[in-house]
Amino acid sequence: MKGKTFRIEFLREKDKDTGVMVTRLTDGVGNSIHPYFTQTLVSEDSKILLIESTRSGRWQLFSLEVDTGLMVQLTDDFNIFPHKSCLDPKKLIAYYWDGRILKSVDLQTLKTEEIYVAPSGFHTGILSLSGDGKYLAFVYSEDLEMSTGTGAQYSQMLEHLYRRPTSVIMRVDLKGERIEAVWGEREWISHVNISPVDPDIILFCHEGPWHLVQRMWIVRADTHEIYPILQQKRYLERAGHEYFTRSGKVVTQYSVRETSGSTEWTFFDVIMDTDGTILGKYRYPGPSPTHIQTNPTEDLFVGDGAFPTPEFKDGRDYIGLIRHRDDMCEVRPLCHHGSSWLTQESHPHPIFTPDGKNVIFTSDREGVCNVYMAPVIT
Template sequence: MKGDTYVFNRTSFRDPLTGVELIRLTDNKAIYDRPYFTTTQFTRDGRYTIFVSDFTKTSVVKNPNAPAIGKVGFGELFLLELETGKALQLTQGEAVKMGHGAHGMIAPDGKTVYYYSNEELKETDVRTLESKVLMHIPNTYNFHSLSMTDDCRYVAFSLVEELPLLTAGFSAPLSEAAPGARERFFKRPGSLVLRYDRKKKSCEAIYGGHERITHVGLAPGEGDRLLFCNDGPWHLVQRMWTVDALTDEVKPLFLQQKYLEQIGHEFFTPSGRIGAQYSFRYRADMPFFQHADIFMDFDGKNQERFYYPYDRPGHISVAVNERQGIGDTCMLSENQPDSRRYLSLIHYDSQGHRAEPYLLCAHDTSGKKSAHVHPVFTPDGSHILFSSDKEGLLNIYMVEADWSKARRTI
């Protein structure tokens, strides 16, 4: 019930390769889904995060046949205290979508949470547990990418029209792409970037078009600078864009060479720079062979590239110092067959322009899109949260960012 506190039976074990301690924060009795890795998901002091789960069996889906409702699972929203493992149930009878990142977010000040449920964008007060509807959003739209400014004034997200997809049923279970991704890209659905102003209690469209717009992010320090992507096959789409809400200027952040370059998983760093993952090839009929993480200012200037010795991780995020990263893959040699099993601590070497991976531990997730690892640092950079279904169900794990135990070789 809303307001109930649960204490999970946390399990601690050591990685057999590095000896680093891992803690399973949840109990492997249900699905426990964290927000997407670019979504605001910690309080500033690092004490709390949120997750969505169906273990209470109280979630209610009002229209299970709606076009954009999805079939990956729904749950209630919980506040998790990392030190104690106590989980406070924040909602009752909601249907917060799970799978590839839960549709929830916590404000940096820890006072409120935000989530999309049953055609409504809602806010819940963490102290009183009172909920209110911010706006109605028809479930003919797919909802994406909650983001918030550090001052907690603005909330941003995107909406994408749902389309029938003839090819979705032919997608491979472990594919990195969403089912029917190429078909959706070619159909060019209508999309909107929206920004809700908590001070004015109003919402406005910042941008829109006939592309699948996702990965909306607000610059941490202000609400007028936004980042978004035109989603689709990375080598076909001009993906990274910025928009200035004051002037309505919309610009490509990084001009890609079609077919030859791919760049994506864009995000704001703690200081307000933009990071992304990059790959290059000389010809369209060859595999991508150069891989890097790229960081640049909002206007695209002062670009830094850090090249990996081999393949790059599938998802990365950076610590508060922005010279350390965490990735969901660790390739330490050219022909390493099991690189996708491991988390990598990444050192960004400015002198040599290198991204240097260190193997931290195994995550051993299945690789399903609904069980992506999506590792993130806690606000102080001391620990890492990640997801894995290695014990059967999707659980949340925590590991110390211990460079002294991370390895350069296997």
């Protein structure tokens, strides 16, 4: 029920491998996750976290005070899809999809407003909020019936890619309530991110296996100009899980191989300006994490994988801290996450709190998804 409160008793355990004290922030009632790692999810003072949980029977939004354990149910809707929500960290307003309806909810008053309705026959993407809180950007894509799904993650990805669904990138002016189509094409578009420093710059991707697409693109909302960044050699190069840093740089995970039949990839973090100028390229000693994120001062990274040496075989089970030094990635395990990776919801997706002091991640290591926090010890 909207407005219902819960008092969560945090569980703290010392990580058996690193000695770091890890706090379980949710209590295992239903599945609880934090929204997608590219979006704003934590209040500016690092005290309130936006949570998505099924503890009330279906996916709803909750706020969680990380100091007190006070959890408040923010919504009571019927068709909230996990990972698509975001939080205005200053105004404490959450934005989310209830089916095709874009809504907002005030974390303090619980007032809900309807902002926009996507057209029928299309499904909606992750919401991205500009740094000034004035704009939301997202994509809606044609809802196509697929024939190759097995229930496993990504089993329909190739078919979805080759079907080339109509996709339209939208930007909503939350002040003036102006809604505009920024770009559209017959391509599978996702991962829309609006720049935190210039709301006219929107980063998006052509979805699909990373080595089969030109992944990363920029569209300018003021001119509708689009252009690719980090241009790839198909079959030999791949990039993805791109995001903006706080200062407006673009970070992506990149890898390259010598031939299209090779299974030996070399992994890098790449940092770019939005014009495509490469500012840094840093090689991993082994495999890279699946997802990475940057701290507020942009001198430390976190990933849901930690391979400090090529010989370290269990790195997929760890949250890792990453520093860039002399064109290399220095990797150190922070703690064990132990997630199964079997569903999108169980992906750890680690993020930093805005004060840079803690890492938040998701894991289903206890049978259901919970949200965890570990201190950043460098």
